[in-house]
Amino acid sequence: MRVEYINPFVESAYSVIREVLNVEVKRGELYLKSSSIPVLGVAAIVGLAGDVEGRVLFDMSRESALNVANDMLKSMDMDQIDSLNDMGRATITELANMITGQAVTKLHNLGFKFDLTPPAIFTGDNMEVSDPGVEALIVPMEIPQGKIEINVAIRERT
């Protein structure tokens, strides 16, 4: 996978999380995975299609997702939630949507033309994700609300 694809996602994740949650973001070491990868419990996914195809997964534990959702809701003076209900899931998918949207905009300005799909969210225990034929690059991020792993798998269309 070309590194040009990754940086916009990392930069956008940084700036959106900082702006929306008003916290400092600590980045862990990036790593590549070609086999299946465990998913932490809550995974928001946004699909990419155009010159390139693939998907971006925002993966976090249920507890971190709840913390992130509540902080986003609080920043907008909205009611807090005590479990990851419909509003909680909508909040997490919106975070994924904002980060991916900003990254796609940056990539578009660099000449890569593709679009994104409406986000979806999966929750469950012991989930795994695998993308046959594509390596996924994982960008771990630490914020006070918990850990978020951004998992990007993109390939050029042939």
Next chain:
Amino acid sequence: MKAKQDFPAINEREQIGLKAPGEPYRVLIVDDSMFVTKQISQILSSEGFEVVGTAADGDEGVEKYKELFPNVDLVTMDITMPTMDGVTALEKIIEFDKNACVVMISALGKQDLVKKSLLMGAKNYIVKPLDRKKVLERIVMSLNA
């Protein structure tokens, strides 16, 4: 004891969501995210706007606009949505009412998409993340355009 209404209203800030005293701007929010719908609705309601309808995709947005017309002053339109995207919905709304005040709100800020929307008749284009000030400024600008 004096009740709040006994004090002169001279210091009260005028709400920007009113087109005339007691007459709010009526808004239709088209967005597939419950979070964003609530977020926009909360920002606008706090300034006196009245949210008269919401829709979760472009198709529903166009239908709701036609139902509400002419009792709707403003549409906020998401772009990435299932069934029908916001740019197609914008086109259909403008086809139906060329004076419609539609403001695009999206996480995507791609130049050609912004340009296309504005050429099609959108009054403004707000790129997320949203904040109160940005949303209100752009919307007021669009209503006064």
